[in-house]
Amino acid sequence: MLIIFLVLVFMSTVSARPRLIPAEQSKLDAWIALNMRTYQAEMRRITLELVGWGGLDQRLMEAELDVKVIQVRKDHGTGDFRTVTEAVNSVPSGNVRRVSVWIGGKVYREKITVDRTKPLLTFYGDENDMRVITYNGTALQYGTVYSATVAVESDYFVAVNIAFVNSAPMPDGIRKGAQAVAMRILGDKASFHNCKFIGF
Structure with a gap:
């Protein structure tokens, strides 16, 4: 109807x-x-x-009316930024519009935090060639909670065609602090589409 x-x-x-x-x-x-x-x-x-x-949701509907696209390309330098972290840092605090970070290339080795003042962020990769964001943080180095490769504290986060990976070795029961988190999400109203999460 x-x-x-x-x-x-x-x-x-x-x-x-x-x-x-x-x-x-x-x-x-x-x-x-x-x-x-x-x-x-x-x-x-x-x-x-x-x-x-x-x-x-009024805030979401208004934000989606005016989407900004940022391109990340580390391989050829043809994007707006060479790292995902730089793209995230470019989003202003108190952002009120959807910002879609299109991630080109294959693997990005970085530890990323999206703080709570940067809502409405999308990480978008190629559906035929999933993008990988990886880091090897462990509980011994950062504490379990802060070992995450990607930590999102803001609302309305979306990820599409992205693999979130913590590449630290699998805990063997002997090493202390070997836990390794791939993704930590604290914000509300997040969604993940065709994503993978690999960590221990």
Whole structure:
């Protein structure tokens, strides 16, 4: 029922404001920009109406309307940053929009903490070639809780096509402090899609 309502609202909105494609090439960019602004304004209006019904998380819906993409490429240096840590550090404290960190390359050896002031962060890898974030922290060095390769303290974290790995050796029952955590999550409303977690 809700989907039908949304389709009808959107269809009536679009059909109520027909704009013909200009014949002159010089006016085409302005026409596209105007139509995109109209579309985005309508989507915001519909989103806010849905939120008003209490069915959706308002903060999340507003954040998803304006997604920023950051590229990390350590191999070729063609991205915005060479490490995931640098990309995370570039997100401002008190962030209010979704920031998607697209991770290129294969393996990143780093210990990452996303502090609680940086919500709405996404780590995104290639679905055909899972990205790996690995480190070898152990309880002996950091304490069990802080041995995590990736620690996320913020809300609304999302990871897609990422392997979180703690590469420290498997505990043998003899070594002290050998526990090795791959991922620690403290924030609310996190989601993981096609991810792996490897640690001891």
